[in-house]
Amino acid sequence: MPARIPSWAWVSGLTVGAVAAVAVLAVQADQGPHPTATAAHTKTSAPAGAHHSAAPKKPAAPAVLPSASGTGRRIVYALGQKRVWLVDERNEPTRTFPVWPGTVSPDPGTYTISQRVPATKGSDGVQIEHILYFAGKSGVFIAFSNAVDGSSPPPVASGAKTGGIRTGKDDGAALWAFGEPRTKVDVVR
16 A cells, blocks of 8 residues: 655645746746836926826827927926926926916916915915916916925816916926026927
């Protein structure tokens, strides 16, 4: 009569087999192709309040700096694209991000940051920070800012005049660090 194998030996054998299989797969994965960076890209941010899904998405190409948007170190605001670029002294964009404009937009042209306010309450009742005033139109001050809680602005009530150009929270911090007093702001269509 053959010797009987204890039940714990089967479990132990299965465990050893599973560990060996995982080790083989790990070695094969380590020997496979590895992605490498092929080019540096301008930092592009997602809109504030954007939710990330578990499924990977193909990254969008960075938005191209509009032509005829000035020269040198500046902030570029494209009205039609609802997008801002931070451009260094070499005329290279260092960051770009979408924005939510208010109901009153500045006319195309060149402006400068005239006033910086660390925080206040926006005309929509939301606590905002990193406020950079640079223009005025129709009796409304126009400024970049972001909501302290990172939210995007709600739809504006009919007839309300607002000049806030809201950014995402991280983008607002980057804009605040970049937008010193008298920093040039080029507004393009």
